[in-house]
Amino acid sequence: xxxxxxxxxxxxxxxxxxxxxxxxxxxxxxxxxxxxxxxxxxxxxxxxxxxxxxxxxxxxxxxxxxxxxxxxxxxxxxxxxxxxxxxxxxxxxxxxxxxxxxxxxxxxxxxxxxxxxxxxxxxxxxxxxxxxxxxxxxxxxxxxxxxxxxxxxxxxxxxxxxxxxxxxxxxxxxxxxxxxxxxxxxxxxxxxxxxxxxxxxxxxxxxxxxxxxxxxxxxxxxxxxxxxxxxxxxxxxxxxxxxxxxxxxxxxxxxxxxxxxxxxxxxxxxxxxxxxxxxxxxxxxxxxxxxxxxxxxx
Amino acid sequence: xxxxxxxxxxxxxxxxxxxxxxxxxxxxxxxxxxxxxxxxxxxxxxxxxxxxxxxxxxxxxxxxxxxxxxxxxxxxxxxxxxxxxxxxxxxxxxxxxxxxxxxxxxxxxxxxxxxxxxxxxxxxxxxxxxxxxxxxxxxxxxxxxxxxxxxxxxxxxxxxxxxxxxxxxxxxxxxxxxxxxxxxxxxxxxxxxxxxxxxxxxxxxxxxxxxxxxxxxxxxxxxxxxxxxxxxxxxxxxxxxxxxxxxxxxxxxxxxxxxxxxxxxxxxxxxxxxxxxxxxxxxxxxxxxxxxxxxxxx
Numbered sequence: 001x002x003x004x005x006x007x008x009x010x011x012x013x014x015x016x017x018x019x020x021x022x023x024x025x026x027x028x029x030x031x032x033x034x035x036x037x038x039x040x041x042x043x044x045x046x047x048x049x050x051x052x053x054x055x056x057x058x059x060x061x062x063x064x065x066x067x068x069x070x071x072x073x074x075x076x077x078x079x080x081x082x083x084x085x086x087x088x089x090x091x092x093x094x095x096x097x098x099x100x101x102x103x104x105x106x107x108x109x110x111x112x113x114x115x116x117x118x119x120x121x122x123x124x125x126x127x128x129x130x131x132x133x134x135x136x137x138x139x140x141x142x143x144x145x146x147x148x149x150x151x152x153x154x155x156x157x158x159x160x161x162x163x164x165x166x167x168x169x170x171x172x173x174x175x176x177x178x179x180x181x182x183x184x185x186x187x188x189x190x191x192x193x194x195x196x197x198x199x200x201x202x203x204x205x206x207x208x209x210x211x212x213x214x215x216x217x218x219x220x221x222x223x224x225x226x227x228x229x230x231x232x233x234x235x236x237x238x239x240x241x242x243x244x245x246x247x248x249x250x251x252x253x254x255x256x257x258x259x260x261x262x263x264x265x266x267x268x269x270x271x272x273x274x275x276x277x278x279x280x281x282x283x284x285x286x287x288x289x290x291x292x293x294x295x296x297x298x
Numbered sequence: 299x300x301x302x303x304x305x306x307x308x309x310x311x312x313x314x315x316x317x318x319x320x321x322x323x324x325x326x327x328x329x330x331x332x333x334x335x336x337x338x339x340x341x342x343x344x345x346x347x348x349x350x351x352x353x354x355x356x357x358x359x360x361x362x363x364x365x366x367x368x369x370x371x372x373x374x375x376x377x378x379x380x381x382x383x384x385x386x387x388x389x390x391x392x393x394x395x396x397x398x399x400x401x402x403x404x405x406x407x408x409x410x411x412x413x414x415x416x417x418x419x420x421x422x423x424x425x426x427x428x429x430x431x432x433x434x435x436x437x438x439x440x441x442x443x444x445x446x447x448x449x450x451x452x453x454x455x456x457x458x459x460x461x462x463x464x465x466x467x468x469x470x471x472x473x474x475x476x477x478x479x480x481x482x483x484x485x486x487x488x489x490x491x492x493x494x495x496x497x498x499x500x501x502x503x504x505x506x507x508x509x510x511x512x513x514x515x516x517x518x519x520x521x522x523x524x525x526x527x528x529x530x531x532x533x534x535x536x537x538x539x540x541x542x543x544x545x546x547x548x549x550x551x552x553x554x555x556x557x558x559x560x561x562x563x564x565x566x567x568x569x570x571x572x573x574x575x576x577x578x579x580x581x582x583x584x585x586x587x588x589x590x591x592x593x594x595x596x
Contacts (some may be wrong), residue, residue: 017363018359019359019362019396019398019399020376020397020401021370021373021374021396021399022373022374023373027368036363058356058392058395058396059359060317061313061316061317061357065317065334070321071328073320074320075319075321075526075527076318076319076527077320078317079319090395090398090423092355094396097356097388097392098392100460100475101316101317101318101319101390117420120416121418122388122460124461125388125460162398162419162420162422162423166377227373227375230400
């Protein structure tokens with residue numbers, strides 16, 4: 001068994017279908033006409049036996065139930081060694097509440113993200129005597145699971161929605177939104193589910209990677225406005241789009257990456273319809289459209 | 299359409315299977331040999347069009363996706379008018395984080411339970427300008443949804459696990475654990491998913507009800523200890539058991555109730571196995587074993 005990544009959930013916050021959404025994709029998913037997707041999470045292992053879960057989505061119970069490799073191996077033994085958070089968004093932290101139950105693991109995050117959790121007494125459900133909180137500094141490699149090294153780095157983003165003040169910096173570069181470099185057996189992969197812009201520094205960092213799991217929230221920046229489903233652009237939400245001259249498809253065209261995989265896709269994104277021209281365009285550009293349960297071997 | 303209740307989730311906290319549990323029931327549920335159950339929640343309507351959700355479980359997204367009657371009726375219209383909380387336990391409040399998305403409804407709870415939420419900034423995800431917080435006094439009827447009246451009353455219980463101090467009163471009678479009386483079209487039903495003891499007062503209150511949804515956490519008080527799955531009795535967790543001289547089966551024998559339905563069942567409870575003698579015994583005593591999606595017309 002080598003380096004292996006399993007997409008636990010390929011959707012952005014809200015999932016597909018989203019509980020209160022009647023958009024075309026959500027209607028089709030509710031009818032079973034297109035695949036449903038749970039919320040944003042990736043599981044990674046270097047040896048097939050010890051797993052790290054990157055982001056704990058609200059759907060984590062269903063995601064783990066659907067993943068035989070992550071099922072308990074004994075009365076109360078699980079193959080999950082750690083959970084890593086890339087920001088404090090609800091779609092990435094609410095699942096921690098499901099991971100109560102006196103089960104030991106290490107919770108990795110920047111000091112900034114740990115502070116967001118610590119401000120909420122409800123996360124005491126993960127007893128400090130059972131779940132070890134580990135503060136990770138940016139750009140410092142650490143052991144995420146046996147055989148698996150991770151390094152966090154800042155990517156342009158913003159604070160979680162529920163912590164936004166009157167003004168919001170959507171190109172914030174710090175501990176609130178991070179990408180993850182994963183290394184195992186001489187191979188390198190990146191996990192970046194939220195990213196407001198692909199800077200030159202970031203492009204250089206990604207060059208030569210075996211696999212990149214990247215922010216696929218929206219197809220176009222004004223997608224939610226045009227559908228009458230929100231008042232915010234992708235840029236305002238801290239996500240770059242797939243399409244257009246400033247989009248991720250164009251930005252990755254000049255970067256040497258083995259497997260490019262979109263994750264964290266919003267239910268409005270037309271690539272979620274298997275027969276859409278947008279999906280065909282992304283696939284033609286070399287992208288894999290993430291799906292729940294899809295496994296990638298970097 | 300008349301008074302109608304739909305069990306969204308019949309399991310206690312953790313669900314069936316629970317992510318980290320390898321007990322017999324969890325193993326069988328994971329293999330599909332016995333029905334899986336999501337976590338504790340009940341939806342109620344008096345007119346078939348306007349629903350109230352009693353407790354917001356971590357599984358609420360999957361529960362709503364599985365419930366056609368609760369699906370969106372427009373681009374962003376849902377038939378859910380209110381959410382009511384009976385305590386601050388994670389299996390009853392974590393689902394509120396899923397109900398973000400700028401969707402208006404009224405959140406009913408006692409002042410004590412609202413205070414638990416207010417202490418956690420993450421619940422600001424339910425913007426006060428969109429989701430109306432309504433503090434409900436004990437023993438005061440209020441309109442829960444069109445045609446549906448509810449009254450909260452104290453039942454013996456305790457504070458949420460994550461707020462427990464060094465000593466815990468497991469027979470606390472106040473705003474932290476409540477039962478719900480539901481009235482519609484001249485019929486009365488009760489929803490009591492957590493209850494440490496069936497007092498004489500409570501028995502008197504329930505007498506004559508058309509339906510009671512009652513705490514079915516454990517079959518025997520020492521069930522989790524005997525299975526090696528925990529260090530606590532049911533009594534310590536604030537739940538009376540089904541069996542035995544102090545159990546709910548015995549306690550309800552002398553109370554006149556139309557339909558007695560067990561909900562909030564822990565994954566260790568042997569009644570969750572359809573072929574168990576314990577289930578046969580409960581059914582012989584007139585009990586319905588709750589299941590996800592089961593509808594009861596009181």
